[in-house]
Amino acid sequence: MSSEINGLSGYNSKASVQKSPESTTTNPTSSYPKSAGDSHTGQPAVETVTLTNTAAQLRETEASLAGISVVDNQKVERIKQSILEGSYQINSERIADKLIALEKDLSK
Known part of the structure; x- marks a missing residue:
């Protein structure tokens, strides 16, 4: 079983973290039960979550705006x-x- 998100292979036998200037990708695989994995190999499935720099900037901006009063x-x-x-x-x-x-x- 393989999926592709943002040009990255979605199946990997080890947990890995890849960082690039545009995104951070985490592939946690060791914590998934075997029933969630590929029935042919018995290995856990890989799910990939990617947070871009834009998402991180939006999170920072939201946190900074939360403290600003909308009333003069x-x-x-x-x-x-x-x-x-x-x-x-x-x-x-x-x-x-x-x-x-x-x-x-x-x-x-």
């Missing part, structure tokens, strides 16, 4: 303060323009 706390505090002082001005024309632009974007 300084702006929220300024608005709160201006509401408390009674100086907050509502620009209904700007709100209407933004709603119209949103509707146009949603209808595309």
